[in-house]
Structure formats: C-alpha cells, structure tokens
Amino acid sequence: MTAPVPTAGAGRPWLSVLTVARGNRAGLIQTRDSLREQVGGGAWEWVVVxxxxxxxxxxxxxxxxxxxxxxxxxxxxxRGPYDGMNRAMDRARGVWLLFLNAGDRLAGPDTLARLAAVAATAPSAAGLLYGDALERLAGGAVVRKPARSHRTAVWGMFTHHQAMLYRHAVVAGLRYDLRFAIGADYAFTVQVLRRSGEPVRFAFPVCVFAPGGLSQRDPATGRADLQAIRREYLGLNPTVCAAIKGLQFLVFFLRRHFPALYAKGRFHTSVTTFRL
Structure with missing residues (x-):
C-alpha cells in the first residue's frame, strides 16, 4: 500500500526543506546527498539561503x-543563521517547513516518506509535528535522542530544531528574534506552540544532528538566551528562571564531565545505536 501524501494544491510542494549556510560547501554537500537519497515522500523542495x-x-x-x-x-x-532562516521562510512554498542546516542529514532514505505520511493524517489544527533525533558522539557512534513532550517546553527545546515540522500557515508572520544568537529557535517554537492546536509527536528520528553547533560551542550564551526568553515569552518570574537555569547547568556539567552517565540517561543506546 502506498503511504499517504499531504494535499498541497496544484504546483505547491507539501514540504520545504530550508537550509542556511555560510562558508560550508562541504556541509551543504552532505545535506544534498541526504536529500538525494530519499525514496518517495511526494513533492518537496529544497530552499538554500x-x-x-x-x-x-x-x-x-x-x-x-x-x-x-x-x-x-x-x-x-x-546577519547570521537566524536571519537566513527568516529569509528562507520568505521563499518557501511548502505547506510544512523543515529546517535542516548545512551538514545535517535526514535519518534515513525513507525519512521524507515517513514524514509525509504523518503530515497527511495530522489534524488541521496541528501547527507542529515533532520526533526524535540522532546525535553523533565522539568516536563516530550515532545514538537516538528521544524527544521530550512539548509540555516540557518551559525547560527549553524538547527535541532538536531539525526534528520539527512547522505548518507554514501557522508560522505566517513569525520571525526568528535576532536578539538571541543561540536561543531564537526556542523563542520561535514557543510562539508556534501558542498558535498551534495539539502538536503531533511521532516515534521515529528525523535528522542526524551535526556536532559543533552554536549551542555546543557557547552554552553560557545559550542559557542566558533561554533565561531571557522564559521571562519575556513565557512570563516566568526570576526565581523560577534561576532555578531552571541552575538545573540546566548541572545537566551541562554532567554531559561535559561524565558523558557516559549522561548518555545512559538521555540516549537510547541499548538497541538503537547507529554507525553512518
């Protein structure tokens, strides 16, 4: 049986894969190769800014x-990657948007086909679809990082940005806030959750997350961004924000100094360890 494909209208793709880059042709080639491997998935487009x-x-x-x-x-x-994402949204024609940065890959050759099936059956009020991610560790192993529930968004991003699909009509008029060098994707997603009906969570990985991103290189700025976003976008008081920031610092400390212990609690390694 052929998997369902979302209805997008004559000449309109059901999905826009949006990629921003600067000085990273090698990463773009990796992302292009991943898209070229896709089997099925209906009509989609790749928008590169x-x-x-x-x-x-x-x-x-x-x-x-x-x-x-x-x-x-x-x-x-x-003005940077989030400015590029705003420009990419302006050019997108798809019903759904997937942000896949240069160097990121889709989880497998059937990923777009699986996403198309989810989107085809999603309630019309759902403005966000999200799933798991694969993350590359030191040494080459790629492990599955399960999404948390979107109801935990107060803590931060509940899955990788590259594992989320945004309904184009729901994000119309929204922009990535360029005041936040690292946390603008969090602020954007919080706004989408406010506009969306019940988001749809699905049980398969979307992307292989390329290591070395801004949030990994500068975690302190990332935590500061999240603090400001919680106060401004979620209206949390300073005491609650401080408590959340402290817990997140402990998680960061655990990941940096006790990576095996962190991996045991955060990744699915027993049966879903991959090598690409």
Missing part, C-alpha cells in the same frame, strides 16, 4: 538544479 560565501558555494549551488530539480537558492550577506 547562503550568507554570501566565498568558498565556492555559489557556483556549486548554481549547478544543483540538474541534480535536484526542486532546489531553489539565493546568496547574499546576512
């Missing part, structure tokens, strides 16, 4: 139409 790279990205992108007919791209200087 480059931040004015000078590493050969622009001529490489100009060659991609022959390989991926659904690719659309632009290149110009911007």
């Amino acid at each position: 480059d931040g004015g790279s000078t590493d050969g990205t622009v001529p490489w992108l100009s060659e991609q139409a022959a390989d991926l007919p659904a690719v659309r791209w632009c290149s110009a200087s911007d």
Whole structure:
C-alpha cells in the first residue's frame, strides 16, 4: 500500500526543506546527498539561503538544479543563521517547513516518506509535528535522542530544531528574534506552540544532528538566551528562571564531565545505536 501524501494544491510542494549556510560547501554537500537519497515522500523542495560565501558555494549551488530539480537558492550577506532562516521562510512554498542546516542529514532514505505520511493524517489544527533525533558522539557512534513532550517546553527545546515540522500557515508572520544568537529557535517554537492546536509527536528520528553547533560551542550564551526568553515569552518570574537555569547547568556539567552517565540517561543506546 502506498503511504499517504499531504494535499498541497496544484504546483505547491507539501514540504520545504530550508537550509542556511555560510562558508560550508562541504556541509551543504552532505545535506544534498541526504536529500538525494530519499525514496518517495511526494513533492518537496529544497530552499538554500547562503550568507554570501566565498568558498565556492555559489557556483556549486548554481549547478544543483540538474541534480535536484526542486532546489531553489539565493546568496547574499546576512546577519547570521537566524536571519537566513527568516529569509528562507520568505521563499518557501511548502505547506510544512523543515529546517535542516548545512551538514545535517535526514535519518534515513525513507525519512521524507515517513514524514509525509504523518503530515497527511495530522489534524488541521496541528501547527507542529515533532520526533526524535540522532546525535553523533565522539568516536563516530550515532545514538537516538528521544524527544521530550512539548509540555516540557518551559525547560527549553524538547527535541532538536531539525526534528520539527512547522505548518507554514501557522508560522505566517513569525520571525526568528535576532536578539538571541543561540536561543531564537526556542523563542520561535514557543510562539508556534501558542498558535498551534495539539502538536503531533511521532516515534521515529528525523535528522542526524551535526556536532559543533552554536549551542555546543557557547552554552553560557545559550542559557542566558533561554533565561531571557522564559521571562519575556513565557512570563516566568526570576526565581523560577534561576532555578531552571541552575538545573540546566548541572545537566551541562554532567554531559561535559561524565558523558557516559549522561548518555545512559538521555540516549537510547541499548538497541538503537547507529554507525553512518
């Protein structure tokens, strides 16, 4: 039986995969290869917003139409990755949006087909679909990182940003807040949750998260961003915010200094360990 595909209207893709990059042609190639491997999944498009790279990205992108007919791209200087995501949303035509950064990969060759099946049966009021992520550890192992419930959003992102699908109509008019260098995706998602009916959680991984992102390189700024977002977007009082920040610092300390113990509690390693 053929998996259901979302109805998107004549000439409109059901999904826009949005990728931002700057000076990372190698990462774009990895993401392109992952998209090229997809089997099924209906009509989708790949929108690439480059931040004015000078590493050969622009001529490489100009060659991609022959390989991926659904690719659309632009290149110009911007104010960082979240500015690029805003620009990507402006160009997207899909019913649903998936942000997949340069260097990130889909979890498997059937990922878009599985996502299409979820989107096709999602309630019309649902503005957010989310699942698990795969995370690459030191040494090459890739482990499954289960999503938490969206009801835990007060603590922060409940799954990787690259494991969320946003309904385009629900995010219309929303922007990534450029005041937050690391936490703008959290602020964006909190706003989507307010606009959305009951989100849909599904039980399979969406992406392989590329290591070395901003949140991993500068966790202190990330925690500060989340604090400000909790106060401004969620209206939490300073005492509650301070308590949450303290607990998050303990988690960060555990991950950095006792990675095996952290992995045991956060990852599914017993039966879902992958090597790519």
